[in-house]
Amino acid sequence: INLLRMKKKIQYLNWKRNFITKKVKYLIYIKFLSFIVFFLRKRKKIINDNKIKKVLVIRNDFIGDMIVTTPFLRYLSNAGYEVYVSSRKNSLDILDGNPNIAGCFLYHDKKLIDLIKSLKIIRTHKFDLAIDARFHRRLDLKHLFYCCLIKTEILLSYNKSSIRSFNVSLPYYRANAHVTNQLKYYLDNLNIKYHLFDYDIYINPSKNKYVTEFINRYIGSSKLIVINPYGSSEYRCLSDSQLQGICNLFKSYYHDYKTVLIGEGDNFEKLLLPNTIKFNSKTIMDVIPLIKRAELVLSVDTSIVHIASAFSTKCISIYMEPLAQDAKNLKSIYSRQFSDYKYLKQDLFLDGKYIKKNNPNLDFQINKDLWAPNDVNGKQIVFITNSIKSIETKKLIESIKEYI
Structure with a gap:
């Protein structure tokens, strides 16, 4: 017993030593970054913002992020601005047919050479105003440098008071607000009035034709249920047994409906469930007309939820929030403490001037609130778990039953 206690004590001491070492290394890293960003261009204070015409919205992330940004783009355009957008390819696809956009710029950062090419292209243009519209507070160096190197007189973001290149930094530290509130905050600063914040998605005629042919062939006069079992990460995906249980539930409740599964990748290719139909799609654009025409959508937390919101399609979405830490698991505690330390240093690196003066609440944004469905027909089920698959089928x- 004494040997076992000794072994555990040595193990805990080792974890603590690693924790302290990681903190020191990360502090040195942040100090080095602070030295580097000091040499980035310092933009002048704004003298006259009445000459703003050409605006760049820097989105540079994923499909769901772009969907929730579409009302922001609409209000900018309606206010008379010439609106351009920078983002990744799949996100830019969502803007296909959007009349509020004057042009798009592809952001590609998989390799350094790709990032340089993206910068080279966008620096051939000059903007009156560039808005960093990314939502999370975590540091993304590639994105940060990209923003700082854009040719614009005004570079607007939130929580960037310590970065010289941003000459407008708005404080935003609300942990439980919906993602659209951050965009409304920008509109308030620009003195742009807004009302409804419904999402804009325009359907490509060729994609609509493809879905019409699919429905005529496989659905006929039956009503349509669409299930999306896969998220961006493995821990956000349904298991095959959970999916089978959901399909059986819908079959028992909706006799005149047909169930269609959507997804991509090896797991989807191998998926075989009786009394279901698989919808083969090459891109998210193929799925959009299907979501619009569905009577009901069930999805894990991913962009499908926001597509359903755009069309006010009835949607049951499965979200999760992480479990509380096990007080007996010291390794887990040290890991969480280091994560908290790292993100505190990132906040101070980006917005230290404001934080030290005003002492805001630095709690991180709550996912279920931040990314909740933005429509009365969107019903959200939240589980306290670290993996969707760990939920008992x-x-x-029983939770899904409450909404059908």
Whole structure:
């Protein structure tokens, strides 16, 4: 017993030593970054913002992020601005047919050479105003440098008071607000009035034709249920047994409906469930007309939820929030403490001037609130778990039953 205690004590001491070493290394890293960003261009204070005409919205992330940004783009355009957008390819696809956009710039950062090419292209243009519209507070160096090197008189973001290149930094530290509130905050600063914040998605005629042919062939006069079992990460995906249970539930409740599964990748290719139909799609654009024409959508936390919101399609979405830490698991505690330390240093690196003066609440944004469905027909089920697959199928089914 004494040997076992000794072994655990040595193990805990080792974890603590690693924790302290990581903190020191990360502090040195942040100090080095502070030295580097000091040499980035310092933009002048704004003298006259009445000459703003050409605006760049820097989105540079994923499909769901772009969907929730579409009302922001609409209000900028309606206010008379010439609106351009920078983002990744899949996100820019969402803007296909959008009349509020004057042009798009592809952001590609998989390799350094790709990032340099993206910068080279966008620096051939000059903007009156560039808005960093990314939502999370975590540091993304590639994105940060990209923003700082854009040719613009005004560079606007939130929580960037310590970065010289941003000459407008708005403080935003609300942990439980919906993502659209951050965009409204920008509109308030620009003195742009807004009302409804419904999403804009325009359907490509060729994609609509493809879905019409699919429905005529496989659905006929039946009503349509669409299930999306896969998220961007493995821990956000349904298991095959959970999916089977959900399909059985819908079959028992909706006799005149047909169930269609959507997804991509190896797991989707191998998926075989009786009494279901698989919808083969090459891009998210193929799925959009299907979501619009569905009577009901069930999805894990991913862009499908926001597509359903755009069309006010009835949607049951499965979200999760992480479990509380196990007080007996010291390794987990040290890991969480280091994560908290790292993000505190990032906040101070980006917005230290404001934080030290005003002492805002630095709690991180709550995912279920931040990315909740933005429509009365969107119903959200939240589980306290670290993985969707760990939810008991019976418990999951009972929760879904409440909404059907």
